[in-house]
Amino acid sequence: MRYEAPDTTEAAVQLLAAETGLARVLAGGTDLLVQLRSGMVDPDLVVDIKRIEVMRQISEEDGGFRIGAAVSSAELGEHAALSAAWPGVVEAAELIGSTQIQGRCTMVGNLCNASPAADSVPAMVAAAAMVTLVGPDGRRELPAEAVAEAPGKTSLQKGELVESVFLPKRPPRSGDAYLRFIPRTEMDIAVVGAGVSLTLDEQGTCQTARVSLGAVAPRVLLVEDSANCLIGTKVGAAALEALAAAASAACSPIDDKRGTVEFRIKVAGVLARRAAEKALERAKGTA
Amino acid sequence: MTTIKVSTTINGDPVDYLCEPQETLLDALRDRLGLTGAKEGCGTGDCGACSVILDGRLVCACLVMGAEAEGRAVETIEGLADGEELHPLQQKFIDHAALQCGVCTPGFLVAAKSLLDRNPDPTETEVRYWLAGNLCRCTGYDKIVRAVMDTAADMREAR
Ligand SMILES: Cc1cc2nc3c(=O)[nH]c(=O)nc-3n(C[C@H](O)[C@H](O)[C@H](O)COP(=O)(O)OP(=O)(O)OC[C@H]3O[C@@H](n4cnc5c(N)ncnc54)[C@H](O)[C@@H]3O)c2cc1C
Ligand code: FES
Numbered sequence A: 001m002r003y004e005a006p007d008t009t010e011a012a013v014q015l016l017a018a019e020t021g022l023a024r025v026l027a028g029g030t031d032l033l034v035q036l037r038s039g040m041v042d043p044d045l046v047v048d049i050k051r052i053e054v055m056r057q058i059s060e061e062d063g064g065f066r067i068g069a070a071v072s073s074a075e076l077g078e079h080a081a082l083s084a085a086w087p088g089v090v091e092a093a094e095l096i097g098s099t100q101i102q103g104r105c106t107m108v109g110n111l112c113n114a115s116p117a118a119d120s121v122p123a124m125v126a127a128a129a130m131v132t133l134v135g136p137d138g139r140r141e142l143p144a145e146a147v148a149e150a151p152g153k154t155s156l157q158k159g160e161l162v163e164s165v166f167l168p169k170r171p172p173r174s175g176d177a178y179l180r181f182i183p184r185t186e187m188d189i190a191v192v193g194a195g196v197s198l199t200l201d202e203q204g205t206c207q208t209a210r211v212s213l214g215a216v217a218p219r220v221l222l223v224e225d226s227a228n229c230l231i232g233t234k235v236g237a238a239a240l241e242a243l244a245a246a247a248s249a250a251c252s253p254i255d256d257k258r259g260t261v262e263f264r265i266k267v268a269g270v271l272a273r274r275a276a277e278k279a280l281e282r283a284k285g286t287a
Numbered sequence B: 001m002t003t004i005k006v007s008t009t010i011n012g013d014p015v016d017y018l019c020e021p022q023e024t025l026l027d028a029l030r031d032r033l034g035l036t037g038a039k040e041g042c043g044t045g046d047c048g049a050c051s052v053i054l055d056g057r058l059v060c061a062c063l064v065m066g067a068e069a070e071g072r073a074v075e076t077i078e079g080l081a082d083g084e085e086l087h088p089l090q091q092k093f094i095d096h097a098a099l100q101c102g103v104c105t106p107g108f109l110v111a112a113k114s115l116l117d118r119n120p121d122p123t124e125t126e127v128r129y130w131l132a133g134n135l136c137r138c139t140g141y142d143k144i145v146r147a148v149m150d151t152a153a154d155m156r157e158a159r
């Protein structure tokens, strides 16, 4: 195995594209190192992206935020403006692992590891996050929900890597939230996760909404049926009940030691409703 | 296999070492540099026994590659005491009997130090959440939490 730590995105792409064997990007390494050490992956090349300056930064752009692929969850939580604009995304990123993991793990690593239970992914999907990919054929943008295809599998091409993720500008009267269910209070994998982002008009009617679920299907879901239950309503009890039912209906989970199929379907509805209530409160500015 | 030469700073001193590309920082510290304070409890980021501070951030050394330390600053448990003089956290761990077998202790001390460096006045809840990535099979945690809270109180008074 070779270890490389280039200082530009272009150099990283060149290394990845030129490698004939298996190549892996190293961000925080909190998934990759575990996989390396257990023999789950045996790469010929590891490209550490943490020395690439653009990937280490959080910058404001067109009223939104561009977050470099190597920015850790701890750094996200310390960014006041980002935390104020996208509290749901930041709280999701801050749920990953322990303090030690927080100092290293990235949202993009969470996304590219392609676990259906990745905590920050439903929050990014609800936020309509766009991912910037750079590869041998240049740059392209993908919505966050289009990155993972199946457990452990992404839509990235050979030689391609993620440079940054972009969270769009928040209109006034907007809020987002992410909630997960785990049997403990810390350090566990989501049994179900739910992210909601919504915007109200001046009368308090929901104008736009996005609802996303984790750990209830082979990949994180964008649940348009749930969002449609909110749009055009005041987000009252009936709309929230309908959203919960649509969320449960969208699930196709597995049975495992953390939760049964039935349990996950039920909890998905409950969490989606609670996340919507929290997002609503934030949108009204009362949170 | 190409061996990598790493120049880094450990507990304030410049240090050079050679490591294999797949080697972790924990292996490099323990096996190449004889800094065996950081322990390998799990090797998967779950137990915190390998906690060190890398460029000011608390991390699991078992999930950092040895090569990543190039040009960085690493703080380990070996740098906590000032010569023969124990760090207040170390003294309080003894006073509160916050250790039994001691395997988890270096990790808890490094983690607690990084908390107090950032937040000299943590609540009990903050202490418990901050230390949630450090596992102890012996003490039941309560004495550890008391020792950290007590150290914080003393250090605030001394200021
Ligand atoms: C103790 C522990 C607790 C954990 N708890 C949680 C939890 O509560 N919730 C949760 O969701 N996850 C959890 N995880 C998993 C992990 O921490 C997260 O998935 C984390 O976000 C991964 O980020 P990273 O930067 O460390 O990724 P890395 O390990 O660096 O990378 C992960 C994968 O993505 C690829 N990759 C990384 N960056 C890029 C890029 N820019 N372009 C292309 N590919 C890339 C890598 O090649 C690798 O395959 C935990 C892990 C541990 C060890
Ligand atoms: S040995 Fe590193 S966390 Fe357990």
Ligand code: FES
Binding pocket: B098, B099, B100, B101, B102, B103, B104, B105, B135, B136, B137, B138, B139
């Ligand atoms: S004192 Fe034995 S594991 Fe903590």
